[in-house]
Amino acid sequence: xxxxxxxxVRGMNDVLPQDSGAWQRVETALREVARAYGYRExxxxxxxxxxxxxxSIGGATDIVEKEMYVFGAADERLALRPEATASTVRAxxxxxxxxxxxxxxxxxxxxxxxxxxxxxxxxxxHQFGVEAFGWPGPDIDAExxxxxxxxxxxxxxxxxxxxxxxLGSPQTRRAYREALREYFSGQRAHLDADSxxxxxxxxxxxxxxxxxxxxxxxxxxxxxxxxxxxxxxxHFDGLCxxxxxxxxxxxINPRLVRGLDYYTGAVFEWxxxxxxxxxxxxxxxxxxDQLVEQxxxxxxxxxxxxxxxxxxxxxxxxAAPETPAPTDIYVLSADDDGGEAADISESLRRAGFxxxxxxxxxxxxxxxxxxxxxxxxxxxxxxxxxxxxxxIKPLRSGGEQVRLGVDALxxxxxxxxxx
Ligand code: ATP
Ligand code: MG
Numbered sequence: 001x002x003x004x005x006x007x008x009v010r011g012m013n014d015v016l017p018q019d020s021g022a023w024q025r026v027e028t029a030l031r032e033v034a035r036a037y038g039y040r041e042x043x044x045x046x047x048x049x050x051x052x053x054x055x056s057i058g059g060a061t062d063i064v065e066k067e068m069y070v071f072g073a074a075d076e077r078l079a080l081r082p083e084a085t086a087s088t089v090r091a092x093x094x095x096x097x098x099x100x101x102x103x104x105x106x107x108x109x110x111x112x113x114x115x116x117x118x119x120x121x122x123x124x125x126h127q128f129g130v131e132a133f134g135w136p137g138p139d140i141d142a143e144x145x146x147x148x149x150x151x152x153x154x155x156x157x158x159x160x161x162x163x164x165x166x167l168g169s170p171q172t173r174r175a176y177r178e179a180l181r182e183y184f185s186g187q188r189a190h191l192d193a194d195s196x197x198x199x200x201x202x203x204x205x206x207x208x209x210x211x212x213x214x215x216x217x218x219x220x221x222x223x224x225x226x227x228x229x230x231x232x233x234x235h236f237d238g239l240c241x242x243x244x245x246x247x248x249x250x251x252i253n254p255r256l257v258r259g260l261d262y263y264t265g266a267v268f269e270w271x272x273x274x275x276x277x278x279x280x281x282x283x284x285x286x287x288x289d290q291l292v293e294q295x296x297x298x299x300x301x302x303x304x305x306x307x308x309x310x311x312x313x314x315x316x317x318x319a320a321p322e323t324p325a326p327t328d329i330y331v332l333s334a335d336d337d338g339g340e341a342a343d344i345s346e347s348l349r350r351a352g353f354x355x356x357x358x359x360x361x362x363x364x365x366x367x368x369x370x371x372x373x374x375x376x377x378x379x380x381x382x383x384x385x386x387x388x389x390x391x392i393k394p395l396r397s398g399g400e401q402v403r404l405g406v407d408a409l410x411x412x413x414x415x416x417x418x419x
Contacts, residue, residue, distance in 0.1 A: 009123070009124075010117055010123065011115070011117030011122045011123030011124065012122065012123055012124040013122060013124070013310075018324070019313075021322045021324050021325065022313050022316065022317050022321075022322040023309075023313055025155075025316070025322050026155065026309065026312055026313050026316050027108065027309075029151060029154045029155055029316075030106075030108060030128045030151060030307075030309075031108075032154070033147060033150050033151050033154055034106040034130065034147070036150070037104070037130075037143065037147045037150075038104055039104040039105060039106040039130055039132075039147075040103075040104065040105055040106070041105070041106055041107065041108075042088055042091060042105045042106070042107050043107065043109070044081070044084060044087035044088060044090070044091050044107065045081075045087070046080060046081055046109070046110065046112075047078050047079070047080060047081070048078070048079060048081055048086070048087055048090065049076065049077065049078060049079070050068065050070045050072075050077040050078060050079035051077070052079075052086050052087070052090055052295075053068060053079055053081070053082060053083075053086055055294075055295070056085070056086035056089070056260075056261075056262055056291060056294075056295065057082070057083070057086060057260045057261060057262065058202065058260060058261025058262070059201065059261075060197070060198050060201035060202040060205055060261075061202075061205060061260060061261060062115075063082045063083070063113060063260070065194075066114065067082060067113035067114050067115055068080070068082055068112075068113070068114070069112050069114060080112035081111055081112065082111055082112060082113045083111055083127065083260075083306060084107050084109065084111065084127060084129055084306070085129065085131060085260075085262070085288070085291070085304060085306070086262075086291075086295075088105060088107065088129075088131050088304075089131075089291050089292055089295050089297070089302075090295060092105075092133060092292065092297065093292065093295055093296055093297035097133075098133050098134065098292065098297055098298065098300050099298070101134065102132070102133060102134030102135060103131075103132070103133045103134060104130070104131075104132050104133075105130065105131045105132075105133070106128070106129065106130045106131075107127075107128070107129050107131075108126070108127070108128045108129075108309070109126060109127070110124050110125070110126055111124070111125055111126065111127050112124055113125075118279070119279065120279030120308075120310065120311055120314070121279050122310060125308060125309070125310050126308070126309035126310060127306040127307060127308060127309060128151075128306070128307045128309055128312070129285075129304055129305060129306035129307065130144055130147060130304050130305060131302060131303075131304035132144055132302065132303050132304060133292065133300050133301075133302045134300055134301065134302075135301060135303075136289070136301040137235070137238065138235050138236070138238035138239035138242060138266070139238075139242060140303055141239045141242075141266050141287065141303050142239055142242030142243055142246065144285065144303055144304065144305060145162070145243060145248065145268060145305075146243075146246055146248070148270060148283050148285075148305060148307065149162075149246070149248055151307070151312075152270075155312070155315070155316040155319060155320070156316075156319040156320045157312075157315045157316060157319045158319065159272065159273055159274075160270045160271065160272055160273075160282060160315075161249075161251060161270070161271045161273065162243075162248060162249065162250040162251070162268060162269075162270055163250065163251050163252070163253040163256050163268060163269050163270075163271060164236075164239070164240070164243075164250050164251070164252050164253070164256070164266065164267070164268045165224070165252060165253055165254055165255070165256040165257070165266075165267050165268075166224070166228065166232050166233075166235070166236040166265055166266045166267065167204075167224065167257065167258075167263055167264055167265060167266075167267055167286070168224065168227060168228045168229060168232035168264075168265065169229055169231065169232055169264070169265075170264065170290075171229065172224070172227045172228055172229055172232060173204070173264075175227045176204070176222075176224050176227045177202070177203055177204055179222050179227070180203040180204060180206065180207070180221055180222065181199060181203045183220075183221050183222055184199055184203055184206055184217070184221070185199060187217045190213055190214075190217055191206070191213075191214055191217065192209065192211040192213065192214050194209070194211075195209055195211070195214050202261070204257045205257070206218060206221075207221060207255050207256075207257045208257055208258070218255065219255075221255065223254030223255055224254055224255075225254050232265060235265060235266065236265075236266055239266050240252075250268075253269075256268075256269060258284060258286055262288040262290070262291045262294075263286045263287065263288055264286075264287050264288060264289045264290055265286065265287035265289060266286055266287050266303070267284075267285070267286030267287070268284070268285060268286060268305070269281050269283070269284045269285075270282050270283040270284070272311070272315060279311065281308070281311075282307060282308060282311045282312060282315065283305055283306070283307040283308070284305060284306060285303070285304050285305025285306060286303065286304075286305075287301070287302065287303045288302050288303070288304070289301045289302060324375075325354075326374065326375030326376060326377075327354045327355060327356040327374055327375070327376045328353040328354045328355065328376060328377055328378065328413070328417050329348055329353050329354070329355045329356070329376055329377070329378045329379070329380055329413060329417075330355075330356050330358065330370070330371035330374045330376040330378070330379050330380070330395075331344055331345045331348070331355055331356070331357045331358060331379075331380045331381075331382055332358050332364060332367040332368065332371060332379060332380065332381045332382065333357075333358050333361065333367070333382055333383055334364060334381055334382065334383040334384040335382075335383030336361060338357070338358075338359065338361065338383075339383075340382040340383035340387060340390075341357055341358060341382040341383060342357060343382075344380060344382045344390055344406060344409070345357040345382075347406050347409075347410060348380070348409075348410065348413065351410045351413070351414070353413060353417065356374055356376065358370060358371070364381065371395060372395060376395060377394070377395055377396055377416070377417055378392060378393065378394055378395060378413060378416060378417065379392070379393045379395050380392050380393075380409065380413075381393070381401075385403060388405055388406050389403065389404065389405050389406075390403075390404065390406070390409055391403050391404075392404060392409060392412060392413070394416060
Protein backbone atom coordinates (compact mmCIF):
# COMPACT_ATOMS: atom_id res chain seq x y z
CA UNK A 1 0.00 0.00 0.00
CA UNK A 2 1.40 3.39 -0.89
CA UNK A 3 1.24 6.11 1.72
CA UNK A 4 -1.18 8.92 0.98
CA UNK A 5 0.39 12.22 -0.04
CA UNK A 6 -0.81 14.95 2.27
CA UNK A 7 -1.56 18.37 0.82
CA UNK A 8 -0.97 21.76 2.39
CA VAL A 9 -3.98 23.45 3.96
CA ARG A 10 -6.00 25.34 1.33
CA GLY A 11 -4.95 28.96 1.10
CA MET A 12 -1.63 28.32 2.82
CA ASN A 13 1.20 28.24 0.34
CA ASP A 14 4.65 26.82 0.01
CA VAL A 15 7.26 29.15 -1.43
CA LEU A 16 9.34 26.77 -3.54
CA PRO A 17 13.09 27.13 -4.15
CA GLN A 18 12.50 28.49 -7.66
CA ASP A 19 10.40 31.29 -6.16
CA SER A 20 12.20 32.04 -2.92
CA GLY A 21 14.79 34.17 -4.73
CA ALA A 22 12.02 36.56 -5.79
CA TRP A 23 10.74 36.70 -2.21
CA GLN A 24 14.19 37.38 -0.82
CA ARG A 25 14.75 40.18 -3.30
CA VAL A 26 11.49 41.84 -2.25
CA GLU A 27 12.18 41.31 1.46
CA THR A 28 15.64 42.83 1.10
CA ALA A 29 14.19 45.85 -0.68
CA LEU A 30 11.61 46.30 2.10
CA ARG A 31 14.23 46.12 4.85
CA GLU A 32 16.51 48.55 3.07
CA VAL A 33 13.78 51.06 2.35
CA ALA A 34 12.58 50.93 5.97
CA ARG A 35 16.14 51.50 7.16
CA ALA A 36 16.62 54.36 4.73
CA TYR A 37 13.69 56.16 6.39
CA GLY A 38 14.87 55.50 9.95
CA TYR A 39 12.29 52.83 10.84
CA ARG A 40 13.26 50.00 13.21
CA GLU A 41 11.94 46.47 13.13
CA UNK A 42 9.49 45.08 15.66
CA UNK A 43 8.57 41.37 15.80
CA UNK A 44 5.43 40.34 17.62
CA UNK A 45 4.02 36.82 18.19
CA UNK A 46 1.83 35.06 15.64
CA UNK A 47 -0.64 34.34 18.42
CA UNK A 48 -2.34 36.95 20.61
CA UNK A 49 -5.41 37.05 22.80
CA UNK A 50 -8.42 37.16 20.47
CA UNK A 51 -9.87 40.15 22.30
CA UNK A 52 -6.91 42.28 21.20
CA UNK A 53 -8.19 42.04 17.63
CA UNK A 54 -11.92 42.13 18.33
CA UNK A 55 -11.47 45.30 20.37
CA SER A 56 -9.00 47.02 18.03
CA ILE A 57 -10.26 46.10 14.60
CA GLY A 58 -13.94 46.34 15.50
CA GLY A 59 -16.78 43.85 15.73
CA ALA A 60 -18.59 44.71 12.51
CA THR A 61 -15.68 43.95 10.19
CA ASP A 62 -14.99 41.01 7.88
CA ILE A 63 -11.90 40.12 9.86
CA VAL A 64 -13.59 39.83 13.21
CA GLU A 65 -16.94 38.53 11.99
CA LYS A 66 -15.66 35.68 9.88
CA GLU A 67 -11.96 35.65 9.13
CA MET A 68 -10.15 35.04 12.40
CA TYR A 69 -8.68 31.72 13.44
CA VAL A 70 -9.67 31.53 17.08
CA PHE A 71 -8.89 28.65 19.41
CA GLY A 72 -8.16 27.83 23.02
CA ALA A 73 -10.13 27.61 26.26
CA ALA A 74 -13.21 29.77 26.84
CA ASP A 75 -11.44 31.90 29.44
CA GLU A 76 -8.46 32.52 27.19
CA ARG A 77 -9.44 32.72 23.57
CA LEU A 78 -6.37 33.00 21.36
CA ALA A 79 -6.14 34.05 17.73
CA LEU A 80 -3.67 33.75 14.89
CA ARG A 81 -2.95 37.36 14.07
CA PRO A 82 -4.98 38.66 11.12
CA GLU A 83 -2.90 41.88 10.99
CA ALA A 84 -0.13 43.45 13.03
CA THR A 85 -1.14 47.00 13.92
CA ALA A 86 -3.06 45.88 17.01
CA SER A 87 -0.12 43.70 18.06
CA THR A 88 2.34 46.55 17.55
CA VAL A 89 0.23 48.89 19.68
CA ARG A 90 -0.06 46.19 22.34
CA ALA A 91 3.71 45.70 22.38
CA UNK A 92 4.39 49.44 22.52
CA UNK A 93 2.06 49.86 25.48
CA UNK A 94 3.32 46.75 27.26
CA UNK A 95 6.98 47.76 27.00
CA UNK A 96 6.54 51.48 27.43
CA UNK A 97 7.98 52.24 23.99
CA UNK A 98 5.88 55.38 23.67
CA UNK A 99 6.65 56.97 27.03
CA UNK A 100 7.87 60.45 26.18
CA UNK A 101 9.04 59.38 22.83
CA UNK A 102 8.15 58.85 19.25
CA UNK A 103 8.68 55.62 17.36
CA UNK A 104 9.08 54.69 13.73
CA UNK A 105 8.58 50.93 13.44
CA UNK A 106 8.22 48.29 10.73
CA UNK A 107 7.30 44.61 10.63
CA UNK A 108 7.25 41.81 8.08
CA UNK A 109 5.55 38.49 8.62
CA UNK A 110 2.73 36.02 8.20
CA UNK A 111 -0.91 36.94 8.87
CA UNK A 112 -3.90 34.60 8.91
CA UNK A 113 -7.45 35.17 7.71
CA UNK A 114 -10.05 32.55 6.89
CA UNK A 115 -11.09 33.99 3.53
CA UNK A 116 -12.13 32.30 0.32
CA UNK A 117 -8.76 31.48 -1.26
CA UNK A 118 -8.23 32.78 -4.77
CA UNK A 119 -5.39 34.31 -6.73
CA UNK A 120 -3.88 37.06 -4.59
CA UNK A 121 -6.04 36.17 -1.58
CA UNK A 122 -4.81 33.52 0.82
CA UNK A 123 -5.41 32.25 4.33
CA UNK A 124 -1.79 32.58 5.35
CA UNK A 125 -0.31 35.64 3.69
CA HIS A 126 2.41 38.13 4.48
CA GLN A 127 2.39 41.80 5.23
CA PHE A 128 5.08 44.39 5.41
CA GLY A 129 3.93 47.35 7.45
CA VAL A 130 5.17 50.54 9.05
CA GLU A 131 3.75 52.35 12.05
CA ALA A 132 4.81 55.85 13.17
CA PHE A 133 3.78 56.86 16.68
CA GLY A 134 3.83 60.33 18.20
CA TRP A 135 3.46 62.78 15.31
CA PRO A 136 0.11 64.53 14.90
CA GLY A 137 0.76 66.46 11.66
CA PRO A 138 0.42 65.52 8.01
CA ASP A 139 4.21 65.52 7.47
CA ILE A 140 4.48 62.00 8.89
CA ASP A 141 1.51 60.78 6.82
CA ALA A 142 3.31 62.07 3.75
CA GLU A 143 6.53 60.36 4.86
CA UNK A 144 4.80 57.02 5.30
CA UNK A 145 3.20 57.30 1.85
CA UNK A 146 6.54 58.36 0.35
CA UNK A 147 8.15 55.30 1.91
CA UNK A 148 5.61 53.09 0.15
CA UNK A 149 6.28 54.86 -3.14
CA UNK A 150 10.00 54.26 -2.62
CA UNK A 151 9.29 50.52 -2.41
CA UNK A 152 7.62 50.64 -5.85
CA UNK A 153 10.61 52.56 -7.23
CA UNK A 154 13.13 50.11 -5.78
CA UNK A 155 11.29 47.17 -7.33
CA UNK A 156 10.62 49.03 -10.59
CA UNK A 157 6.87 48.61 -10.16
CA UNK A 158 4.97 51.22 -12.14
CA UNK A 159 1.33 52.03 -12.65
CA UNK A 160 0.05 51.92 -9.07
CA UNK A 161 -2.65 54.43 -8.26
CA UNK A 162 -2.71 56.19 -4.92
CA UNK A 163 -6.14 56.97 -3.50
CA UNK A 164 -6.67 59.20 -0.50
CA UNK A 165 -9.53 60.17 1.73
CA UNK A 166 -10.05 61.46 5.22
CA LEU A 167 -12.47 60.08 7.78
CA GLY A 168 -12.27 63.24 9.88
CA SER A 169 -12.85 63.44 13.60
CA PRO A 170 -15.03 61.07 15.64
CA GLN A 171 -17.86 63.64 15.42
CA THR A 172 -17.52 63.70 11.64
CA ARG A 173 -17.71 59.95 11.50
CA ARG A 174 -20.75 59.92 13.72
CA ALA A 175 -22.62 62.44 11.56
CA TYR A 176 -21.54 60.68 8.37
CA ARG A 177 -22.58 57.32 9.76
CA GLU A 178 -26.10 58.67 10.32
CA ALA A 179 -26.26 60.04 6.80
CA LEU A 180 -25.17 56.68 5.40
CA ARG A 181 -27.64 54.82 7.57
CA GLU A 182 -30.41 56.94 6.18
CA TYR A 183 -29.28 56.49 2.57
CA PHE A 184 -28.71 52.74 2.77
CA SER A 185 -31.92 52.12 4.72
CA GLY A 186 -33.77 53.42 1.68
CA GLN A 187 -32.00 50.74 -0.40
CA ARG A 188 -32.32 47.99 2.17
CA ALA A 189 -34.10 45.54 -0.11
CA HIS A 190 -31.17 45.54 -2.56
CA LEU A 191 -28.34 45.14 -0.06
CA ASP A 192 -26.52 41.90 0.74
CA ALA A 193 -27.10 40.30 4.13
CA ASP A 194 -23.81 41.49 5.66
CA SER A 195 -24.57 45.04 4.67
CA UNK A 196 -28.09 44.91 6.09
CA UNK A 197 -26.59 43.86 9.39
CA UNK A 198 -24.07 46.67 9.18
CA UNK A 199 -26.82 49.23 8.71
CA UNK A 200 -27.12 49.09 12.47
CA UNK A 201 -23.62 48.18 13.63
CA UNK A 202 -21.53 50.30 11.28
CA UNK A 203 -22.86 51.58 7.96
CA UNK A 204 -19.42 52.93 6.97
CA UNK A 205 -18.41 49.33 6.36
CA UNK A 206 -21.03 49.02 3.62
CA UNK A 207 -18.88 51.34 1.48
CA UNK A 208 -16.15 48.69 1.74
CA UNK A 209 -18.35 45.86 0.45
CA UNK A 210 -17.12 43.67 -2.40
CA UNK A 211 -20.62 42.45 -3.35
CA UNK A 212 -21.40 43.82 -6.84
CA UNK A 213 -24.99 44.93 -6.18
CA UNK A 214 -23.94 46.68 -3.00
CA UNK A 215 -20.96 48.34 -4.69
CA UNK A 216 -23.42 49.81 -7.20
CA UNK A 217 -25.68 51.18 -4.49
CA UNK A 218 -22.70 52.50 -2.56
CA UNK A 219 -21.65 54.52 -5.60
CA UNK A 220 -24.66 56.78 -5.01
CA UNK A 221 -24.08 57.22 -1.28
CA UNK A 222 -23.32 60.67 0.12
CA UNK A 223 -19.61 61.29 0.52
CA UNK A 224 -17.86 62.44 3.62
CA UNK A 225 -16.58 65.74 2.29
CA UNK A 226 -19.56 67.73 3.49
CA UNK A 227 -19.15 66.49 7.05
CA UNK A 228 -15.51 67.41 7.61
CA UNK A 229 -14.51 69.94 10.26
CA UNK A 230 -11.84 72.59 9.76
CA UNK A 231 -9.05 70.61 11.49
CA UNK A 232 -9.57 67.52 9.39
CA UNK A 233 -9.66 69.62 6.23
CA UNK A 234 -6.45 71.43 7.16
CA HIS A 235 -4.67 68.15 7.93
CA PHE A 236 -5.84 66.62 4.69
CA ASP A 237 -4.89 69.69 2.63
CA GLY A 238 -1.46 69.63 4.26
CA LEU A 239 -1.03 66.00 3.28
CA CYS A 240 -2.10 66.67 -0.30
CA UNK A 241 0.36 69.59 -0.52
CA UNK A 242 3.24 67.44 0.72
CA UNK A 243 2.46 64.70 -1.76
CA UNK A 244 2.38 67.23 -4.58
CA UNK A 245 5.76 68.51 -3.46
CA UNK A 246 7.07 64.93 -3.64
CA UNK A 247 5.66 64.73 -7.15
CA UNK A 248 3.36 61.87 -6.13
CA UNK A 249 0.14 61.68 -8.10
CA UNK A 250 -3.00 60.80 -6.16
CA UNK A 251 -6.77 60.68 -6.51
CA ILE A 252 -9.16 61.68 -3.80
CA ASN A 253 -11.76 58.96 -3.36
CA PRO A 254 -14.38 60.26 -0.93
CA ARG A 255 -15.81 56.75 -0.50
CA LEU A 256 -12.58 55.12 0.59
CA VAL A 257 -13.16 54.08 4.21
CA ARG A 258 -10.89 51.07 4.88
CA GLY A 259 -12.13 47.89 6.47
CA LEU A 260 -10.96 48.39 10.03
CA ASP A 261 -12.56 50.39 12.79
CA TYR A 262 -9.50 52.01 14.24
CA TYR A 263 -8.86 54.48 11.42
CA THR A 264 -9.37 58.21 11.99
CA GLY A 265 -8.38 61.09 9.73
CA ALA A 266 -6.39 60.45 6.56
CA VAL A 267 -6.64 57.03 4.92
CA PHE A 268 -5.06 55.78 1.70
CA GLU A 269 -4.73 52.82 -0.59
CA TRP A 270 -2.42 51.90 -3.46
CA UNK A 271 -4.18 50.01 -6.25
CA UNK A 272 -2.80 48.03 -9.17
CA UNK A 273 -4.76 48.57 -12.36
CA UNK A 274 -4.43 45.14 -13.85
CA UNK A 275 -3.20 41.62 -13.39
CA UNK A 276 -4.13 41.14 -9.77
CA UNK A 277 -7.81 40.78 -10.64
CA UNK A 278 -10.28 41.93 -8.01
CA UNK A 279 -7.49 41.62 -5.47
CA UNK A 280 -5.97 44.87 -6.66
CA UNK A 281 -5.14 46.63 -3.38
CA UNK A 282 -1.45 46.32 -2.71
CA UNK A 283 -1.04 48.62 0.26
CA UNK A 284 -3.46 50.30 2.61
CA UNK A 285 -3.21 52.46 5.65
CA UNK A 286 -4.05 55.62 7.46
CA UNK A 287 -4.20 57.43 10.75
CA UNK A 288 -5.38 55.78 13.95
CA ASP A 289 -4.97 58.52 16.53
CA GLN A 290 -7.10 56.91 19.21
CA LEU A 291 -6.00 53.30 19.21
CA VAL A 292 -3.02 53.58 21.55
CA GLU A 293 -5.16 55.23 24.21
CA GLN A 294 -8.06 52.84 23.63
CA UNK A 295 -5.68 49.96 24.30
CA UNK A 296 -4.55 51.41 27.60
CA UNK A 297 -1.65 53.63 26.54
CA UNK A 298 -1.21 57.40 26.68
CA UNK A 299 -2.91 59.42 23.95
CA UNK A 300 -0.56 59.04 20.98
CA UNK A 301 -1.24 60.02 17.38
CA UNK A 302 -0.29 57.29 14.93
CA UNK A 303 -0.22 56.46 11.25
CA UNK A 304 0.79 53.38 9.31
CA UNK A 305 0.16 51.05 6.42
CA UNK A 306 0.26 47.36 5.56
CA UNK A 307 1.40 45.98 2.22
CA UNK A 308 0.48 42.54 0.89
CA UNK A 309 3.77 40.81 0.15
CA UNK A 310 2.27 38.10 -2.14
CA UNK A 311 0.80 40.81 -4.36
CA UNK A 312 4.05 42.76 -4.16
CA UNK A 313 6.17 39.76 -5.22
CA UNK A 314 3.82 39.19 -8.14
CA UNK A 315 4.13 42.81 -9.29
CA UNK A 316 7.90 42.86 -8.77
CA UNK A 317 8.34 39.69 -10.81
CA UNK A 318 6.26 41.11 -13.61
CA ALA A 319 8.19 44.37 -13.61
CA ALA A 320 11.67 42.78 -13.55
CA PRO A 321 11.90 39.01 -13.17
CA GLU A 322 14.44 37.78 -10.69
CA THR A 323 17.33 35.92 -12.28
CA PRO A 324 18.25 33.12 -9.90
CA ALA A 325 21.76 33.45 -8.49
CA PRO A 326 23.39 30.04 -8.97
CA THR A 327 26.34 28.85 -7.02
CA ASP A 328 29.73 30.26 -8.14
CA ILE A 329 31.84 27.14 -7.98
CA TYR A 330 31.16 23.38 -8.06
CA VAL A 331 33.89 21.32 -6.39
CA LEU A 332 34.38 17.77 -7.69
CA SER A 333 36.05 15.06 -5.69
CA ALA A 334 38.57 12.70 -7.26
CA ASP A 335 39.44 10.94 -4.03
CA ASP A 336 37.06 8.53 -2.39
CA ASP A 337 36.42 10.13 0.96
CA GLY A 338 35.86 13.64 -0.40
CA GLY A 339 38.10 15.13 2.29
CA GLU A 340 40.24 17.20 -0.06
CA ALA A 341 37.14 18.56 -1.83
CA ALA A 342 35.63 19.56 1.50
CA ASP A 343 38.84 21.38 2.54
CA ILE A 344 39.17 23.28 -0.70
CA SER A 345 35.47 24.16 -0.63
CA GLU A 346 35.88 25.68 2.83
CA SER A 347 38.86 27.77 1.66
CA LEU A 348 36.78 29.09 -1.23
CA ARG A 349 33.79 29.85 1.04
CA ARG A 350 36.04 31.73 3.46
CA ALA A 351 37.10 33.83 0.48
CA GLY A 352 33.42 34.67 -0.08
CA PHE A 353 32.36 32.35 -2.89
CA UNK A 354 29.15 30.33 -3.00
CA UNK A 355 30.36 26.76 -3.37
CA UNK A 356 28.56 23.48 -3.97
CA UNK A 357 30.63 20.47 -2.99
CA UNK A 358 29.98 17.24 -4.82
CA UNK A 359 28.86 14.58 -2.35
CA UNK A 360 28.45 10.88 -2.90
CA UNK A 361 31.54 10.22 -5.06
CA UNK A 362 31.24 8.55 -8.49
CA UNK A 363 33.08 8.86 -11.78
CA UNK A 364 34.57 12.28 -12.55
CA UNK A 365 32.72 12.37 -15.86
CA UNK A 366 29.36 12.05 -14.05
CA UNK A 367 30.43 14.60 -11.48
CA UNK A 368 31.33 17.05 -14.26
CA UNK A 369 27.83 16.63 -15.69
CA UNK A 370 26.39 17.63 -12.32
CA UNK A 371 28.74 20.62 -12.24
CA UNK A 372 27.41 21.71 -15.65
CA UNK A 373 23.80 21.30 -14.57
CA UNK A 374 24.40 23.29 -11.40
CA UNK A 375 24.83 26.51 -13.35
CA UNK A 376 28.14 27.18 -11.57
CA UNK A 377 30.69 29.26 -13.43
CA UNK A 378 33.73 27.23 -12.44
CA UNK A 379 34.41 23.58 -11.67
CA UNK A 380 37.25 22.72 -9.32
CA UNK A 381 38.56 19.15 -9.26
CA UNK A 382 40.06 18.27 -5.89
CA UNK A 383 42.04 15.23 -4.86
CA UNK A 384 43.59 14.54 -8.24
CA UNK A 385 47.00 16.03 -7.68
CA UNK A 386 47.61 15.52 -3.98
CA UNK A 387 46.85 17.77 -1.02
CA UNK A 388 46.58 21.53 -1.55
CA UNK A 389 46.40 21.43 -5.33
CA UNK A 390 43.43 21.34 -7.62
CA UNK A 391 42.44 21.69 -11.23
CA ILE A 392 40.03 24.32 -12.29
CA LYS A 393 37.83 24.48 -15.37
CA PRO A 394 35.67 27.36 -16.55
CA LEU A 395 32.25 25.93 -17.26
CA ARG A 396 30.72 28.61 -19.40
CA SER A 397 33.53 30.17 -21.34
CA GLY A 398 35.11 26.96 -22.61
CA GLY A 399 38.63 27.74 -21.32
CA GLU A 400 41.39 25.24 -20.59
CA GLN A 401 41.86 23.42 -17.31
CA VAL A 402 44.48 25.01 -15.06
CA ARG A 403 46.38 23.41 -12.20
CA LEU A 404 46.90 25.55 -9.11
CA GLY A 405 47.70 25.50 -5.39
CA VAL A 406 44.93 26.58 -3.00
CA ASP A 407 46.05 30.20 -2.51
CA ALA A 408 46.52 30.77 -6.21
CA LEU A 409 43.20 29.04 -6.77
CA UNK A 410 41.35 31.60 -4.66
CA UNK A 411 42.95 34.47 -6.60
CA UNK A 412 42.21 32.81 -9.92
CA UNK A 413 38.55 32.33 -8.99
CA UNK A 414 38.33 35.93 -7.88
CA UNK A 415 39.68 37.14 -11.22
CA UNK A 416 37.34 34.94 -13.20
CA UNK A 417 34.18 35.36 -11.19
CA UNK A 418 34.17 39.09 -10.64
CA UNK A 419 35.03 39.54 -14.36
P1 ATP B 1 -9.09 43.55 0.79
O1 ATP B 1 -9.99 44.72 0.59
O2 ATP B 1 -8.31 43.13 -0.44
O3 ATP B 1 -9.73 42.40 1.52
P2 ATP B 1 -8.16 44.46 3.30
O4 ATP B 1 -8.79 45.78 3.41
O5 ATP B 1 -8.73 43.29 4.01
O6 ATP B 1 -7.97 44.10 1.75
P3 ATP B 1 -5.85 45.17 4.78
O7 ATP B 1 -6.31 44.51 6.00
O8 ATP B 1 -5.84 46.63 4.67
O9 ATP B 1 -6.61 44.55 3.54
O10 ATP B 1 -4.40 44.61 4.38
C1 ATP B 1 -3.45 45.37 3.66
C2 ATP B 1 -2.99 44.61 2.44
O11 ATP B 1 -2.69 43.25 2.76
C3 ATP B 1 -4.00 44.50 1.34
O12 ATP B 1 -4.00 45.67 0.56
C4 ATP B 1 -3.52 43.31 0.56
O13 ATP B 1 -2.45 43.68 -0.31
C5 ATP B 1 -2.97 42.44 1.63
N1 ATP B 1 -3.94 41.39 1.99
C6 ATP B 1 -5.01 41.49 2.80
N2 ATP B 1 -5.67 40.32 2.90
C7 ATP B 1 -4.96 39.43 2.14
C8 ATP B 1 -5.09 38.04 1.84
N3 ATP B 1 -6.08 37.30 2.36
N4 ATP B 1 -4.18 37.46 1.02
C9 ATP B 1 -3.17 38.17 0.49
N5 ATP B 1 -2.99 39.49 0.74
C10 ATP B 1 -3.86 40.11 1.55
MG1 MG C 1 -10.07 41.76 3.50
